[in-house]
Amino acid sequence: MKNAEHGQQLPTSVELAWGRRERPAKGPRRALTLERIVEAAIRVGEAEGLEAVSMSRVAAEAGVSTMALYRYVPAKADLLTIMQDTLFGPPPEPPAPGAGWREGLLWWASEMRAIVRRHTWALRVPVNGPPVMPHSVAWMETGLRCLRGTGLDDGTKLSILVLVSGFVRSEALLAADLAAAFERTGNDPSDALTGYGPMLLEVLDEHRFPELYRAARSGVFEEEDDPDWEFAFGMERLLDGIEVLVRPQCTENPPSTNSD
Numbered sequence: 001m002k003n004a005e006h007g008q009q010l011p012t013s014v015e016l017a018w019g020r021r022e023r024p025a026k027g028p029r030r031a032l033t034l035e036r037i038v039e040a041a042i043r044v045g046e047a048e049g050l051e052a053v054s055m056s057r058v059a060a061e062a063g064v065s066t067m068a069l070y071r072y073v074p075a076k077a078d079l080l081t082i083m084q085d086t087l088f089g090p091p092p093e094p095p096a097p098g099a100g101w102r103e104g105l106l107w108w109a110s111e112m113r114a115i116v117r118r119h120t121w122a123l124r125v126p127v128n129g130p131p132v133m134p135h136s137v138a139w140m141e142t143g144l145r146c147l148r149g150t151g152l153d154d155g156t157k158l159s160i161l162v163l164v165s166g167f168v169r170s171e172a173l174l175a176a177d178l179a180a181a182f183e184r185t186g187n188d189p190s191d192a193l194t195g196y197g198p199m200l201l202e203v204l205d206e207h208r209f210p211e212l213y214r215a216a217r218s219g220v221f222e223e224e225d226d227p228d229w230e231f232a233f234g235m236e237r238l239l240d241g242i243e244v245l246v247r248p249q250c251t252e253n254p255p256s257t258n259s260d
Contacts, residue, residue: 013078041083050124084125085133091142104146120176151249197221
């Protein structure tokens, strides 16, 4: 289906998510809906991981035939895209009017992080383009509102959202990969960190890796790792960098996230 105003051919997943494609009107299972299919796919993903989400497995979970599924969703890729957008859901209410852009952007990133940490498996869905699904567009709109009043141009604002969301995504994936590794090996995370420094000292040449050797000798790797602290530290550094761009643009009027 083409966009009536711009003549743009929309991907099937986009048409389905935005309600731009007609639903099947015939068939023995009229009670089947796209929403029911997506819910079944999410249940499979939550229980068994993304690799288990196949059309046949989702059909079995929904209690229908695989062919019945294809009447609603033409391909697995379309189902995965809609499923991921459904998991994110619409963004929650932003901070109160008058909040600064730093507070707003930190809120935006923190809310996104809370979702991706609950459903990290869904981040394995391949990225196939810029945000265009209903909920992802709503998140982008909210992020841009957080930057309203900064004086930055639209291109810079969008680049900031890519930077911040990329940090959130990377942090969540790293945490998930480490958790999976500890689960496979049966190692306790705290024990693994405690042993990391001594392990490095066994293999490091003090003259070839002087800085890393010094850090290992200092005992810094034995300190308790706090993912929340690491996230806050990373966000503060990102916000500090963004402020370098914002400061010259808004020296007269302080920005707010929700001003109309």
